[in-house]
Amino acid sequence: MTSTPSVVMTLLQTSDIHGHLYPTDYRAAGDQPLGLAKLATLIAKERSLDPELLLLDNGDLLQGTPLMYHYAKLSSRQGRHPAGLALKLLGYDAAVLGNHEFNYGPELLNQAITDSDCPWLAANIVNEDSQLPAFGPPYRVFTHPEGIRIAVLGLTTHYIPNWESPAHIAGLEFKDALESAQSWIARIREQEQPDALVVCYHGGFERDPLTGEPTEPLTGENQGYAMCRELSGIDVLLTGHQHRLLSGEVNGVAIAQPGSAGQAMAKVQLEFVPQPGGSWKLHRKSTHLLMASDAAADEDFLSQFTEEERATQAWLDQPIGSSEGDLSIPDPFTARLADHPFTEFVNRVQLAVTGAEISCAAIFTNEARGFGEQITMRDVVSNYIYPNTLKVLRLSGRQIREALEQNARYFAREESGGGLRVSPDYLAPKPQHYNYDMWEGMDYTLDISQPVGQRVVRLERGGLPLTADSSFEVVMNSYRAGGGGNFDMLKGATVVREIPTDMTELLADYIREHGVIRSVCNHNWQVIY
Structure with missing residues (x-):
């Protein structure tokens, strides 16, 4: 009789793409080591190795390039939102809202969410009146064919009202991300009993992950270090917002942050070992970054945005x-x-x-x-x-x-x-x-x-x-x-x-x-x- 082997699950995380679908910075012609099209090639490669992988985006996708600006401000907005279409084409399992998602107003944001065909997790962004999550489920539990259950909780920096136009966030309340994480983690652990819990947080680290020394005024904009040190029940913390390239571990929590503009993607691997009674135990965690410079752009992916890109380039050269x-x-x-x-x-x-x-x-x-x-x-x-x-x-x-x-x-x-x-x-x-x-x-x-x-x-x-x-x-x-x-x-x-x-x-x-x-x-x- 042979024992059941361990199972390794893969999570891929993008963050702070800022509208960079193409491998260009729009200042001049030339292929750059960035962009979601290059990450799309890496995603396809990883899927060939693990068809059951989870693909997550951690926010700030809708703003940042002339392509996104042109669509939001100057186009007729025919067809799907480019950001929403990108998530759909690549088969994202979930997304999290970033602070720049609100820059073009609620109508465009809601269009992108609808067009993406995936849930947007936002546990700490609630409607002022109902106090219920405003954009979708606070978390989602994904089940592997072997029965392994991974919970993904979405959080966004609550500092947004300090930056955003009040008209763009009317009726919304941004609750403290650290306090919300504490509340939701306890609830998920009790009610769902997942085999692993991943927090996908559009925020970064307020302290150096290695030394714990403060790296910025402790305003609450970034709370990643406190989440790792003060909260129990987190296995993986996927971060963003700061545009840093990070992978490693803080207080036993696997962490990652994949830079910006599609320059990298985080890869997390979780190894589970079987337990008596058919349950699973998380045995090992690892994180590292996959670099866009190691891939060519996926031309089939880019072909879906040809007309909008052509119009953008023509507008730019006027x-x-x-x-x-x-x-x-x-x-x-x-x-x-x-x-x-x-x-x-x-x-x-x-x-x-x-x-x-x-x-x-x-x-x-x-x-x-x-x-x-x-x-x-x-x-x-x-x-x-x-x-x-x-x-x-x-x-x-x-x-x-x-x-x-x-x-x-x-x-x-x-x-x-x-x-x-x-x-x-x-x-x-x-x-x-x-x-x-x-x-x-x-x-x-x-x-x-x-x-x-x-x-x-x-x-x-x-x-x-x-x-x-x-x-x-x-x-x-x-x-x-x-x-x-x-x-x-x-x-x-x-x-x-x-x-x-x-x-x-x-x-x-x-x-x-x-x-x-x-x-x-x-x-x-x-x-x-």
Whole structure:
């Protein structure tokens, strides 16, 4: 008589795809080591090895590329939503909502959910009135042909109301993810008695997984480390949101996070051994990452999106204006050290559109290159990569000074040589260049040789110092206006008015209206050290 062999089950997890179906960054032609089409090839390979594998997406799929923007804002929306269709074509077993799922409003989100043909798990996003999960089941139990039962619980960072337009999340309540996890894990263990419990959490780690040292202010945005350390009953924690490449174990919990834009996919293997009476026991867990750079794009998969991609590319290459003078950004770091024509252009558009007195804006990534002589939509969306709208806040001189002090934390002095560099806090766990703003409508100097919190050494408007009790209308993007990026001094500020139009549309309309954008710079601020 032979004993029943152990069974190995495979879980695959994607996260933070951000609309990258194609292996391109849309800045220029060229095959890049990213995109869901390349992961599709890896998924097919893994399915040939284990037809019973579970395929999960961990959120932030609907936003992030011109393809998704064009579909949401400019297309007739015929046929399935590209993100929903992608999940259906690849046979996803479940998905979790990310914070960027809400960026284009509830109608588009609901369409994507319907078109995906898979459940979207959101245990801690509930309807305010009923207190019931708003988007579907909080968890799903999957049963292997051998009778092994795996429960997958879906959670989303509850920090979303600090970033998202209230109109996009009306009627929803975002409960604390850690507290929700504790409640639902206990319920699942008692009622379902699964052989393994997987938490799929669109959030990341607030502490270094190896040392436990804090890596960010403990705001509650990311709670992965606390979930591993404080909660019992979790076997696997699949994370996202931070765009990190992680695999390993924390306090006996297998963890993974597969980066962003489809650069990688997490593979989790769970080995179960049979027990007397026909039950199963989880014996071994392992996680590692499968890289998109190791695969070619699945052309059959991409063929389903050909028309929408063609329309997107044609839209991107439309000339909408020209520049006079230099609006390019050869070196983003240098452009953050003193007033620059490109950031001055963005700020001036924000001031013109809103009528505010002061404006702040960021160079979002180190890939931003500004404008060349001819300006196309590709230039606009390559530089302004987020679907932000604008808000005008009523801020005091004290709040403005505090915001500038927060900006000054972006820089650190070199330990040798006395030079300047980006603070490590803004590079790990992921680059956060978007959390450094440059301001127009006032004059200021940041001195990085001074202690943190005392680096604003000049702050004036019209040649006079800004007093603490002075008051100004200040325009900024909707993410920052909600306090995003640890700008707590902005939370609760009076909203004077909102501009519901996407900022990329505002920029494009401004360029079309003026035809020629001239490079101007009033040199109203600088960083010294």
